[in-house]
Structure formats: C-alpha cells, structure tokens
Amino acid sequence: MTLDIITFGESMTMFYANEAGELHEASSFSKALAGAETNVAVGLARLGFRVGWMSKVGDDSLGTFILNELKKERVDISEVKRTAGRQTGILLKSKVESGDPDVTYYRKGSAASTMGVHDYPGDYFKQAKHMHMTGIPPALSKNMKEFVHHAVDHMKKQGKTISFDPNLRFQLWPDEQTMIHTINEIAARADWFLPGINEGKLLTGLDAPEDIAEFYLNRGVGLIVVKLGKEGAYFRTAEKTGYIPGYAVDRVVDTVGAGDGFAVGIISGLLDRLPLEEAVQRANAIGALAVMAPGDMDGLPSREKLTEFLRVMENQKIGGSL
Template identity: 30%
Template sequence: MDKKLDVICLGAAIVDIILQPVSRNIFDIESYPIEKIKMTIGGDALNEATIISRLGYKTGVISCIGMDAAGNFILESCKNDNIDVEGIKIVKEIDTSINIGLVTDNGERTFVTNRNGSLWKTNIEHINFDKMKQAKILSLASIFNNPLLNGKALVNIFKIAKENNMTICADMIKPRLGETLNDIKESLQFIDYFFPNYEEAKLLTGKTKYDEIADVLLKCGVKNVIIKTGKEGCFIKNNEKTIVIPAVKGIKAIDTTGAGDNFVSGFISAILKGKNLEECGIYANATAAISVQYVGATTGVHSIEQVTEILKEYEVNK
C-alpha cells in the first residue's frame, strides 16, 4: 500500500481547559482569581500529531469524538495544523472528552476528567484500519489512556500494523483501572520504541533502577526502551547499547502538560529524519524543553526552526 502519511497517532483527541497557577488550597477560597484560563486541544494522539505536523511531517489521527462543540474545536484545530482527520470517528451518542488541567506555579499539574467522555468510550470498533495502513509509523499515543483499548485490542492492532510494515511506537500512562504488566505483556513484543516515564515504568515493572526496568521490557520483546526522566533527560537501552542523554540546561518549566507527548513527537520526527538513537534522544529532549516553557501541551512548539535553535544551545552547553 502507498504510504500517504508519515505517522498516524492513535489515542485520545480531547479539549484541555488549563487553569494556572493554582494552589492546593483552591477550595478554601470562595472566589479564586488566577492569571490564566486557556482552552486548547489536548489528548495524547492529538498532541503528538499536532507537534509532528509542525515539525514537517504528514500526520493523521485515529480517535473518537462527539458531534458537539468540543469535537468541532478539535476538527478545526486539525485543519489549521494540516492533520488528516479521516481516522477520527464522530459518534453522536458520545460526548467529546474535556479535561480541566490544574497547574501549580512550579509547573506540576493534575487533570479533572469526564469518565463518560470519548476518551473512556473509544474502542477497537472506532479504529479506521484502512487509514492506519496508510502511514509509515503507528504511534499508540498512550497505553492505558483509553481503557477499552486493552491488551487484547492492542495485540490485534499491532499485528495489523506489522502486517503492513509499520514501525510501532508507544507511550503510556499509569494504569487507570489497576492493569498490570501481564495485561499488556503480549502486545509489547510488537513495539519498536517504547516511551514510559520513570514513574510509569517503575510502577509497571516493579523495578527502580533504569537498567533493570529496561531489561524487564526488553525481555517482553520491546526493541528499544526510552525512559523519560524529566529534568534529567532520558535513558535509552536496547539489546546492544545503553545511552544516557542529559536534558537541555537552563530551562524554566512553566507548565509540564504534554511534555511527554512533545518528547515522543520529537523522537518520532528524528526517526523520520534518519537520525540514530542518541540523536533521536537529543532531538526529543529539545522538543520537550520548548514545550514546558509555555502553558498547554501544543502552544510551545510551532516550527522546526525552534528545535534547531535550541539544539545549537544544547551543543554549546554540553
């Protein structure tokens, strides 16, 4: 099949309403004035597709939204960023998920989510496999994020991707429903690049050291384990080598919302550029470093030139 897209991002497409900054005593105050309330597109798949598109690649989204104002906002945003929306299933009976993001003054955040929204209702029946096959890379934007896309569903999806010669990337979040490594173990054998952050990987594997965490995942069949280590950067391991890549120095984090999605977007873009593992990690760190300096998951990175500029600073400060 002709590969019309570079990347198809499968997962959540939602609307984020970001409140910043808030403190933990927000409910102790009757009226709580803050500096900024911002509505943006969000969801792991949509975040990734947006950033990868802005970095110069043809992207599409596979997701499910409702026939409502939030859904229309998502479709309009995709149009503005040249993202293929043929893989987005619009279901009248489902409400598009809206997340309320509460961000502290040091950039930490928590989300209030709608358990009856599209993120929770998306299932394998909503996946447009014909559209998926048109891409070179499948990015499963977050294992566990869409609860109905369980381990069994992932195996089916990944098998079809591999039958169509696709590279498979996958991020993850902490399990929503108490899922364990055993629940997704069979699906891991298909993953070429796996991007958990340290806390997620520690919880999933029961290990605390980077090497040990990576070894558990490599034993499950993952080809390359990339552990996002926040301010430290990232840790990469496969069956041949281990690479530790420090983060970009001198970055003041304003909002960490979507930092992991930006990291993955940068890494995938670097793969498409033909860069090696270390170069991919550096490119991913740089993309995430831009992201955290802005409020919202997709408000920071707008062009490849931004990443190129911060890469110059990275080289100077090595």
C-alpha cells in the first residue's frame, strides 16, 4: 500500500444538540465523528487522496463507531489500535444560530492519550508522501508529545513534507507558556505552518500577519499561511508573499472545522502542484464551505462540489464587475 498523506491524533464521538440554545438546556443530541486530524483526513479522502490515520481508540462501542465512520470515508485505519480498559473520548457541542458553539470535552485518560513512541509504525508512516499534524496531540500527554517529536524526526529523515496547524486548545495545556514553547518548537520543524491570526499573535507576540510570517520564516519554516477568517489569508515563503481574499458566505452556521477545511485546501492544492496562490484560494473556498454546514465535516466537499463552488464564485465575481 502507498499513501499520499498520513495523520494521527485523537478522534472522539461528538454528541451535538439538536436545538439551539445553551448546552445545559439541550434535551436531545445527535452523534457524529469529531477530531481535527480526522476532519482533515476525511476532507482529503473526499478529494480522492489516499489517506491514513493512526491512533488508539477504546475497545468500546464509541471506538467502533469512529472506525466505522472512517471506513465509510475511505480513510485507511489499518494501524489504529484498540485499547482495552481505556475509553474513547467524547465531546458535547451546543447548537448555535451563528458564531462559535459551546464545546465540552470528556477525554482525560482516553485510549488515544496513551499513544507513545512504542506505538509508532515506522514502515506505515514512511510510505506516505506527506504528514499532517496539529497542536492537539502534544497537549494530551507526555508520551503523546514524545510520539509527535519521534514522528517529525522520522518523517524528516525520510525527506517527507510536514504541515502543522497549531489548533490551540487552551484547556488541554498546563499553562500558556508551556503551550507557546511547545507549539513553536514543533512549528520550526514543519514545512508548512498554518496558524490563525489570533493564534499567531499569541504564539509570537506580534500583530501583523507579515510579522508573524517572518517570525517563522526566520526559524526555518518554508511556507507560512496565516488564516484571516472572512478576510481570507496571507501567505509567505522566501520567494513570494501575498494576500488571497476570502469568500463571502450567505450565513455562518458553525465555525468549528473551518480551519481543518482550510488545511485540506492547502495540502491538497500543494500535492496537486497548484501554484501557491491557487492552493490558498482553494483553502479559502473549503473553509467557506465548512462554515456554511452544521457539522465539523459536513461541508467538506468532493472534487465535483469544490469545482462547482469555485465556478459559481467566479461567475458572481465576473457578473459583479460588469
């Protein structure tokens, strides 16, 4: 087997409220798959890439649910381990009419948090062309942080490219300084770094996207793309720099998963060998599709849906300029 992309981390079973309002007032919930890395894996698989996801899940019904959902999406799970005596993580999410929902996690001591270097499947990882990771795994446990560094060391030695989305989860870290130090340490070893503007400000102490990008460029990162929400994104490499405008959406339904959709766009665009500007444009498009859908991955498109969205947006732009 050969893979285009490998990723790893913790997937959880999400129970999301069926009616809008405060989470504690919700009386009925629906079930879905959740997890930053699995969002990206599913998004890339829907675009036709061969994607592998490695993790641990509990030997429980929720672990079975996660594996079955990923199978449906054609994500390879052949190296996922089931752990007896450890539960699969869950989260509860409120329903909102607009903006950010309230999310509560129940993941402490989960099966995924026990992942360590001894679980690393070297032959499986090295068959992939590219590795994607987020800042969530190193926050889950000391041994998972060691897994992250081992994976980075191994993949860099193999000459693979690495993308890194900080995906900051403040509640998972012991303190802010530990988070900043750890994330920046990992970011410096990535080829493509994808912070949001507020993440970049916190991690660097700088305000402007240009300065944030320069901070990481000076530390050896090849490409920095700073996500600017509805304004689009700013990108920088040693050779080029620029802003790519975002897409106006009729209504923001749920912002969770937008950053993961953006990562899908960047990774898929660069692996498709698109010009950098077009890869960032694709990332903006998938991010826009993500916020217009209710679930974390409901808006992640197929190739056909992505092409149609870009065509409609281009026609609107042309029509508006006449």
